[in-house]
Amino acid sequence: MQKIIGLVVVLGAVVGGFMFAGGNVATLWQPAEMIIIFGAGIGALVVGNSAHVLKEMLSQLRYQFSAQKEESSLYHDLLMVMYALLDLARTRGMKDLDEHVESPETSAIFLAYPRVSEFPQLVTFICDNLRLFSMGKISAHDFDAMLEQEIYSIEQQKLKPSQAMASIAEAMPGFGILAAVGGIIITMQHLDGPLSNIGYHVAAALVGTFIGIFGCYCLMAPLASAMEQYVKKQMAVLDCVRAMLVAHAKGHVAIVATDSGRKLISEENKPSFNTMEEWINNRAA
Numbered sequence: 001m002q003k004i005i006g007l008v009v010v011l012g013a014v015v016g017g018f019m020f021a022g023g024n025v026a027t028l029w030q031p032a033e034m035i036i037i038f039g040a041g042i043g044a045l046v047v048g049n050s051a052h053v054l055k056e057m058l059s060q061l062r063y064q065f066s067a068q069k070e071e072s073s074l075y076h077d078l079l080m081v082m083y084a085l086l087d088l089a090r091t092r093g094m095k096d097l098d099e100h101v102e103s104p105e106t107s108a109i110f111l112a113y114p115r116v117s118e119f120p121q122l123v124t125f126i127c128d129n130l131r132l133f134s135m136g137k138i139s140a141h142d143f144d145a146m147l148e149q150e151i152y153s154i155e156q157q158k159l160k161p162s163q164a165m166a167s168i169a170e171a172m173p174g175f176g177i178l179a180a181v182g183g184i185i186i187t188m189q190h191l192d193g194p195l196s197n198i199g200y201h202v203a204a205a206l207v208g209t210f211i212g213i214f215g216c217y218c219l220m221a222p223l224a225s226a227m228e229q230y231v232k233k234q235m236a237v238l239d240c241v242r243a244m245l246v247a248h249a250k251g252h253v254a255i256v257a258t259d260s261g262r263k264l265i266s267e268e269n270k271p272s273f274n275t276m277e278e279w280i281n282n283r284a285a
Helices: 002-020 031-048 051-064 071-092 094-102 108-112 120-135 140-188 195-249 254-262 273-284
Strands: none
Touching: 002 195, 031 051, 031 140, 031 195, 051 140, 051 195, 071 094, 071 108, 071 120, 071 195, 071 254, 071 273, 094 108, 094 120, 120 140, 120 195, 140 195, 195 254, 254 273
């Protein structure tokens, strides 16, 4: 909803300012110019990116305009899932984790905290690395390095859609110039006509440049930035899990390991230690 409001404000300010200056908003409606500019942009995206990147881009764009749940509830469920898993591993041994990490979709722990299960990549990250740690002796330092490298690799893949969107945003003024040049060519074909007709075609050509600049700075660049921030938030969740897993590998008890992850949560979503302890006590009760 916030993104939609922002786009409405941008559109209202640009078009409203144009009308306030005495411009006729009807002259901005140039379907041919829009087809050239946005068609070229979409085509360039298709040519320059793999099907996987395009699919991920659509997924991230849908997220930007969908109703978003509070992140605090996600972190609540994440901390409780990790505490339950690490406490089970510490008190009963890694073998007792098998039923949870092998089949998280039927695990009582994951089913009790559904927000975590809404993010398959997060569940996979937790289960794969708990399974890896249980398979053999890995030092906490090596385990930390492996997790850090995995998160970095995931981040680079997830950032490709926003990078592609940003590159097309930079190209939009160029596509606008392309449409404007096409409009000037059309104008040259009407030099023997009425002067008012020539003025109309010149205005239509200039609208191409207008649309290109608008598409860059008012539409695609902000969307690319929002997509990048979305990926950063996802990586922050994985980094929180990494801290908890590494603390567990160092031999810390479950509540201390869980607190290691809590400390990495951003301020607007971070619960206090007392709040987290209350959650754990309520779960035990």
